[in-house]
Amino acid sequence: MENFTFHSPTKIIFGKDTEQQVGTEAKRHATKVLLHYGGGSIKRSGLYQRVVESLHTADVDFVELGGVQPNPRLSLVRQGIQLCRDEGVDFILAVGGGSVIDSGKAIALGVPYDGDVWDFFEGKAEPATSLPVGVILTIPAAGSESSDSCVITNEDGWLKRGYSSQENRPVFAIMNPVLTFTLPPYQTASGAADIMAHVMERYFTNTPHVDYTDRLCEATLKTIIKHVPMVLLEPENYDARAEIMWASTLAHNNLLSTGRIGDWASHQIEHELSGIYDVAHGAGLAVVFPAWMKYVYRHNIDRFVQFAVRVWNVEQNFFEPEKTVLEGIRRMEEFFQSIGLPVTLEGLGIPDDRLEEMAAKCRKSPDGTVGNFVKLTSEDVLNILKLAK
Ligand code: NZQ
Ligand code: ZN
Helix, strand or coil, X not given: CCCCCCCCCCEEEECCCHHHHHHHHHHCCCCEEEEEECCCHHHHCCHHHHHHHHHHHCCCEEEXXXXXXXXXXXXXXXXXXXXXXXXXXXXXXXXXXXXXXXXXHHHHHHCCCCCCCHHHHCCCCCCXXXXXXXXXXXXXXXXXXXXXXXXXXXXXXXXXXXXXXXXXXXXXXXXXXXXXXXCCHHHHHHHHHHHHHHHHHHHXXXXXXXXXXXXXXXXXXXXXXXXXXXXXXXXXXXXXXXXXXXXXXXXCCCHHHCCCCCCCHHHHHHHHHHHHHCCCHHHHHHXXXXXXXXXXXXXXXXXXXXXXXXXXXXXXXCCCHHHHHHHHHHHHHHHHHHCCCCCCCCCCCCCCCCHHHHHHHCCCCCCCXXXXXXXECHHHHHHHHXXXX
């Protein structure tokens, strides 16, 4: 096991009606709040009205900025930074999913910074400070409600880039599973694939002796596999929604990374798909992850056998372990399809004429490769994209 520091300071307030506490919670941190949200789901569900009432009751002053698009854009972030400076905002309240939260995190980084906020995403600067961010989560998926990352798309070149820092951890996250009842099935399913991908990125490691976190990863995956079909049949099943929502946070607050080095190649490859084609991030991962697995499994057959047996209940073939591995991957693809997700680029509506460009653009580590489990070159990334066709 590797040495580690685990610091996940986000206060989680979980359960029915918890959004009513937002005014009191925001009051602890804020003089003036930016209420940040997306394309309107919070207005249609009535959540917006409840948030505004709670802020008024707690006597919290606020301005608002809606309109965050999925795969949040840099231009709106810049607009938000200017608004916060003009209005003297000192706290960001993000009400929505990963896109709204990430847009809010980027605004929070940019307000006290003299330069352009994109500098952080290009690795040109580190923030000295940022505004605190609070969250009301409406979709279990990205894990941004307590993660240290923030992912933004720059329309200039359609570059989707992440930036990770402890500054990005929200101070609180309000999580009421009832708020997820209104999710369309495709968003529920895409969210599930993203949650599973966050676990699998960590699971496929070269670090030996990580049995405890292996088991935590497997438990998290099995929780999603069990409960997502339940909520697709019965969207207002509170207990199943609650299981998914809590699993989504723990999948990405780094608990499951403790003592191990994760991979993250599939995420970097997927960011090219959603950056250029604006597809749902989780749906992109349902396409990339199986292809990545087929490309790299020979690097550590035993780990893939363990995954197939423990997560997908494949009966172990001791004589031909590759058969066990491939059956595990097949069952994963079958699961994604059963919840309504594509597992090919074609199914996702992505043509094959820009694969070279995506492989070349895909964000590399300083050594020029992508991922840690197997260090992939641009050519490897291209081969994975071809396998995903
Ligand atoms: O914009 P509104 O109208 O709110 O609609 C949203 C949006 O269209 C809708 N929605 C959300 N909650 C709803 C709802 N519709 C009905 N009822 C509800 N309760 O769902 C759509 C998708 O929302 P979005 O926020 O884009 O989804 P998600 O949470 O999956 O976030 C995806 C973004 O997060 C990034 C992704 O790359 C992508 O940009 N990620 C962020 C990470 C992080 N910060 O740690 C890690 C992830 O790996 C990921 O990269
Ligand atoms: Zn993700």
